[in-house]
Amino acid sequence: MPVRVGIPRFLGYFSYYPWWKTFFEELGLEVVTSPPTNQQILNAGVAEAVNDACIPIKLYHGHVMEIKDQVDILFVPRLVKVRKFGTETFCPKFLGLPDLLQASINNLPEMLDTRVDLTRGCFELFRISRELGERFGASLSKITRAYLHACQALQGYRGLMSRGMFADDALECMEKGYKASQQKEQGSLSIAVLGYPYLVYDNFINMDIVKRLKTLGARALTVEMVSPRQLLREAKNMPKQMFWHYSNRAMHAAYYYLNRKRVDGIIHVTAFACGPDAMLDRLMEIESRRLGRMPFLTLSIDEETGTGGVETRLEAFIDMLKRRRVLE
Amino acid sequence: MKITYPHMGYSYIAFKMLINDLGYEPVVPPEPSKRTIDLGARYAPEFACIPYKVLLGTYLETIEMGAEMAISSGGVGPCRAGYYGVMHQKILNELGYDFKVFILEPPQSNYLDFIKKLKVLKPSVMSWRTFIQLIKKGYSKLEAIDEMEFLMYRFMPYEISKGDTARAFKIALDMLDQAQTEDEIEDARWECRKVMAKVPQDRSRDPLKIGIIGEIYVVLEPAVNFYIQKTLGEMGVYTDRSIWLTSYAQKNVVVEGKVGERDIHEMAHPYLNEMIGGHGINSIGEIVIYAKGGYDGVIQLAPFSCIPEIMAKGIVPRVSREEGIPVMTIFIDEQTAAAGVLTRLEAFLDLLQRRREQKTVKERLA
Ligand code: SF4
Ligand code: SF4
Numbered sequence: 004m005p006v007r008v009g010i011p012r013f014l015g016y017f018s019y020y021p022w023w024k025t026f027f028e029e030l031g032l033e034v035v036t037s038p039p040t041n042q043q044i045l046n047a048g049v050a051e052a053v054n055d056a057c058i059p060i061k062l063y064h065g066h067v068m069e070i071k072d073q074v075d076i077l078f079v080p081r082l083v084k085v086r087k088f089g090t091e092t093f094c095p096k097f098l099g100l101p102d103l104l105q106a107s108i109n110n111l112p113e114m115l116d117t118r119v120d121l122t123r124g125c126f127e128l129f130r131i132s133r134e135l136g137e138r139f140g141a142s143l144s145k146i147t148r149a150y151l152h153a154c155q156a157l158q159g160y161r162g163l164m165s166r167g168m169f170a171d172d173a174l175e176c177m178e179k180g181y182k183a184s185q186q187k188e189q190g191s192l193s194i195a196v197l198g199y200p201y202l203v204y205d206n207f208i209n210m211d212i213v214k215r216l217k218t219l220g221a222r223a224l225t226v227e228m229v230s231p232r233q234l235l236r237e238a239k240n241m242p243k244q245m246f247w248h249y250s251n252r253a254m255h256a257a258y259y260y261l262n263r264k265r266v267d268g269i270i271h272v273t274a275f276a277c278g279p280d281a282m283l284d285r286l287m288e289i290e291s292r293r294l295g296r297m298p299f300l301t302l303s304i305d306e307e308t309g310t311g312g313v314e315t316r317l318e319a320f321i322d323m324l325k326r327r328r329v330l331e
Numbered sequence: 332m333k334i335t336y337p338h339m340g341y342s343y344i345a346f347k348m349l350i351n352d353l354g355y356e357p358v359v360p361p362e363p364s365k366r367t368i369d370l371g372a373r374y375a376p377e378f379a380c381i382p383y384k385v386l387l388g389t390y391l392e393t394i395e396m397g398a399e400m401a402i403s404s405g406g407v408g409p410c411r412a413g414y415y416g417v418m419h420q421k422i423l424n425e426l427g428y429d430f431k432v433f434i435l436e437p438p439q440s441n442y443l444d445f446i447k448k449l450k451v452l453k454p455s456v457m458s459w460r461t462f463i464q465l466i467k468k469g470y471s472k473l474e475a476i477d478e479m480e481f482l483m484y485r486f487m488p489y490e491i492s493k494g495d496t497a498r499a500f501k502i503a504l505d506m507l508d509q510a511q512t513e514d515e516i517e518d519a520r521w522e523c524r525k526v527m528a529k530v531p532q533d534r535s536r537d538p539l540k541i542g543i544i545g546e547i548y549v550v551l552e553p554a555v556n557f558y559i560q561k562t563l564g565e566m567g568v569y570t571d572r573s574i575w576l577t578s579y580a581q582k583n584v585v586v587e588g589k590v591g592e593r594d595i596h597e598m599a600h601p602y603l604n605e606m607i608g609g610h611g612i613n614s615i616g617e618i619v620i621y622a623k624g625g626y627d628g629v630i631q632l633a634p635f636s637c638i639p640e641i642m643a644k645g646i647v648p649r650v651s652r653e654e655g656i657p658v659m660t661i662f663i664d665e666q667t668a669a670a671g672v673l674t675r676l677e678a679f680l681d682l683l684q685r686r687r688e689q690k691t692v693k694e695r696l697a
Contacts, residue, residue, distance in 0.1 A: 052645070053641065053644055053645030055635075055636075055641045055644060055662065056641055081605060095410065095607040095609070095611065095638045095639050096607075096641075096642055098605045098606070098607045098608075099603055099605055099607040099611065099642040102602060102603045102604060102605070103645045103646060105649070106602065106645060106646040106647075106648065106650075107648075107649075241417075243413075243414065243416075243417050245414055246410065246413055246414070246608075275378075276378050276636050277378065278380070278411060278636055278637070278638035278641075279411070279638070281376040281377070281378035281379045281380075281383075281411070281636065282376065282411055282414050282418055284376060285376040286417075286418065286421065289422075289425060
């Protein structure tokens with residue numbers, strides 16, 4: 004029986020899953036991914052994690068709980084840095100995640116807490132792959148092949164996203180081998196839905212915001228739909244960069260959409276009591292007002308957010324945008 | 332120009348002198364009060380951490396007092412403190428104030444930038460030598476203040492009549508405040524030590540020993556942490572805190588000479604293997620150090636929503652269990668009430684006292 008590695012479907016998942024899956028499968032392992040977030044996962048996470056943690060961290064605990072007994076090894080990479088950009092790292096909660104799990108969940112299977120700091124050298128990712136591969140006794144040529152395919156898969160995934168697909172559509176597309184049909188989504192309004200990938204793309208926890216917008220006649224645009232190069236070009240708008248990878252990306256995307264006037268409004272999806280977002284959210288709000296009085300809505304998510312509340316707030320926001328449009 | 336700065340414990344005395352020496356007019360920030368915190372909380376993002384709110388409140392209060400600029404430190408992250416300056420500036424601008432928040436990034440991040448920034452502060456007629464001397468002088472005052480505060484907490488649990496040590500500390504602070512030249516500061520420091528040492532003490536007592544750890548600002552600012560060390564001292568508890576502004580007192584923490592950052596990281600292993608910003612890893616490492624140093628318990632002070640301290644808190648139960656030392660976490664935000672904290676403190680002390688008694692019984696039986 005092949006070794007089963009477990010991948011929690013949360014946090015880094017939305018950014019890197021194709022790489023992980025391809026790589027492990029090429030090595031001959033069986034990849035077990037936790038199911039999409041559901042109420043049970045949420046409950047388990049809330050029960051297990053330190054109660055002052057933000058909801059994404061709790062959810063991650065929930066996903067781990069869901070699969071920990073079905074796998075031989077759990078893949079919980081310690082994501083530290085993925086690009087050289089000032090002092091940027093991931094949110095400190097990502098940095099300490101493996102230690103946190105270790106402290107709060109009993110009977111964990113063996114944990115693969117590979118440290119990912121890609122600023123350490125040009126071939127760092129390959130070095131990490133090699134380390135991972137050797138851990139499972141793969142030969143160098145096999146590792147190299149797996150590595151190349153993994154990088155390809157990730158590139159494909161990112162390509163799909165930059166062409167306007169959402170994470171789950173893009174993943175499905177890759178899974179089934181569809182050719183990406185240029186999705187020209189209909190909608191009279193365009194709205195930038197900004198925030199961390201695990202909030203914007205997890206449809207359970209954000210209460211299906213994308214679909215809701217669609218029924219209201221609005222098209223959602225995300226951070227991932229802007230190319231990294233264009234994002235970086237927006238960095239100059241900030242007097243000082245933030246320290247957190249995803250926060251910088253979200254803020255740069257906000258500037259991108261603001262400066263180009265490509266959207267009718269901005270929605271910031273944020274987790275209740277998220278540390279970095281306390282700063283990011285206010286900055287986005289101030290800048291939206293400053294750069295062309297762009298309508299701005301903060302959608303804060305917590306354990307008890309009712310769908311009702313979200314629905315009414317979204318409706319009111321869209322109504323306001325439509326009225327604004329008529330006036331113009 | 333009228334310049335202000337953040338209020339952090341008793342350091343304001345040294346900064347007042349330094350700014351004055353440089354030829355500016357210092358606006359001494361008032362000790363953070365209910366009003367400071369309310370002001371800050373009103374305009375800050377809801378989930379900003381308490382240091383951010385207190386600082387914003389302080390700036391608003393000192394603006395009323397005529398301050399035109401604040402000097403604060405930056406911090407290189409990966410925590411929010413490093414972004415305070417930018418956000419304070421943006422929010423104050425939005426409120427329509429013409430107030431500059433001047434951030435001195437610590438030199439590790441960028442030496443050139445640091446010197447360039449320092450240059451702005453240096454009056455053009457002053458030579459670099461004088462400038463550096465003045466800064467050194469300020470530092471020695473800071474060190475003297477730290478030493479007296481340190482002594483106060485050392486002596487408090489042994490004082491024979493309540494309040495003596497605190498009174499002596501007050502006198503010492505005044506003396507240091509008066510001292511202006513390098514020599515005067517040195518003399519005052521000697522005098523202060525004598526004043527502190529004169530407090531009558533009963534050394535036969537064996538007080539409970541508690542280590543105080545956590546996020547730097549709430550550990551350093553008594554007005555925000557409900558004067559926790561003083562309160563405990565008055566209850567007859569010996570406290571030691573892990574964070575000080577100057578390295579003088581820092582060096583004295585727990586086991587002499589063994590508090591380099593490296594050691595802390597070593598101590599934190601295997602519980603936490605990564606720097607997580609702020610004082611997260613220190614908090615974990617210090618619990619281990621206090622446990623090994625024979626302390627009865629540890630109190631972790633953390634701003635509500637503080638990222639590194641929440642992480643630390645998540646790991647604390649494991650450390651506490653495996654090292655055999657009780658740890659209590661106190662989260663602080665604008666709604667934390669002093670009365671609640673006091674009740675929890677009392678309960679915690681009870682627990683520690685009982686543990687100690689059980690231990691002695693066990694030892695006697697063995
Ligand atoms: S960025 Fe915010 S939501 Fe994400 S892990 Fe950090 S604190 Fe939680
Ligand atoms: S360490 Fe805590 S209190 Fe300090 S900036 Fe970070 S989150 Fe805020």
